Amino acid sequence: MAGPAQGLLLPGAADSVWKNVPMHLRVNLAEAAYRLVTPEQPVLREKKNRNVKFSLKAASGRRATGRHWLVLLSSPRESFGSGRSEKADRVYELLQGIVTEYVAPAVETTTTTGAEPEDGTETAAERPGEARTAGGLPGAGDGGRGGALEAEPETSPAAGQGEPSEGAKPPEPGSTPRVKAEAGAARGLLLPGKDDPSWSTVPLLLRQSLRMTAHSLVTPVAGPLKAQEHQGVRAAVRAAQRMRMTGAHWLVLLTTDRETFGKGEKADALYGVLSQILAEHPMPLVQDQGRRDAVPEETATG
Known part of the structure; x- marks a missing residue:
């Protein structure tokens, strides 16, 4: 499974990270997603891409939940439209921007503040490869085995989940590696x-x-x-x-x-x-x- 978040260990669908995606990123994606699904691209009518279609529609109405974000960020470019589709290119580029600007820093914050394995084994976040989710949610290309996504209320995340540690001081100028x-x-x-x-x-x-x-x-x-x-x-x-x-x-x-x-x-x-x-x-x-x-x-x- 590839996608804009390839190589990242993504938080679960109920994590607070998905509720805090900055407004300007959601607005830009909503406009591009609306143009992509109005009318629908032929690729989106395929059964294997129905989760992508539902997630794009949720994003176009700024109603994307954690499950929708996970599908969008773990789906390959071809699931959004043909290789010549500028609308699909635009949506995929915006998703990549969301990963670079918000998701990757948020994931890095939560992983660096979490406990490290004591036995020195390699964690999933350290292994190169595909985008993975903590909840194991299937993305595009699964033939619908995970079921079509619908708008649903998210459960509250565990206390402190996805939040940076308190009392952290910003680095001093010149203190970070050059x-x-x-x-x-x-x-x-x-x-x-x-x-x-x-x-x-x-x-x-x-x-x-x-x-x-x-x-x-x-x-x-x-x-x-x-x-x-x-x-x-x-x-x-x-x-x-x-x-x-x-x-x-x-x-x-x-x-x-x-x-x-x-x-x-x-x-x-x-x-x-x-x-x-x-x-x-x-x-x-x-x-x-x-x-x-x-x-x-x-x-x-x-």
Whole structure:
């Protein structure tokens, strides 16, 4: 079983994570899902994809429950429509964005605050492979063995389930491991880690410039960004378009080769803005630290 959440251990259907999906993500998905099911794509009429169809309809009305989210995030791209369907592409891209922007960080928070196995055995979340759910809910391609999904009230999650630990302090600038950029606009630079608060200090004017170029690049998506192997870059560009950037998104964009963004003026403009951000907001803490690592500290003289 593949899907936008491939490789993640997803929470169960009753987990509070699904109730807290940010409104702007649900609204964007609702619009795209409505266009996909009005009228229905031929693929959605197939019996094996009926769970996907019901889940899309629930999402289009912003009534998606945990069971609907699990189906959508664990269903392969071909379950949403033909390979040439731009409507299906848009829905799948939005689901990938939801995973990158919300689900993956939420899952990481809950797994890192949970107990670790004492015997050193590998956990399911550490094993690469398919998207898995804690509740074992079947997704698309199961021939309907799990039964068609209907709108249903969710049970209350256990106390504290899916909630971050209390008293956790945000990391100090420069306290997270640095990343050496091997490619992209930041090639050769030491960048803050994905959880470093330095990323939140990028000036609004620069983020707005990036937003405009990102919007033009993915409306519609074309070129290399449509490829499955570049879904992470595509999701990062979408996050820039919505000005919902995290440190992980910044690292992806700043360390991605120019060719991956495609050909033409739109891709040139995006890459140019990324270079401008590095020039006008160089994050001195990290770059100075990089120079201190490379050059011995000089002794001040009288």
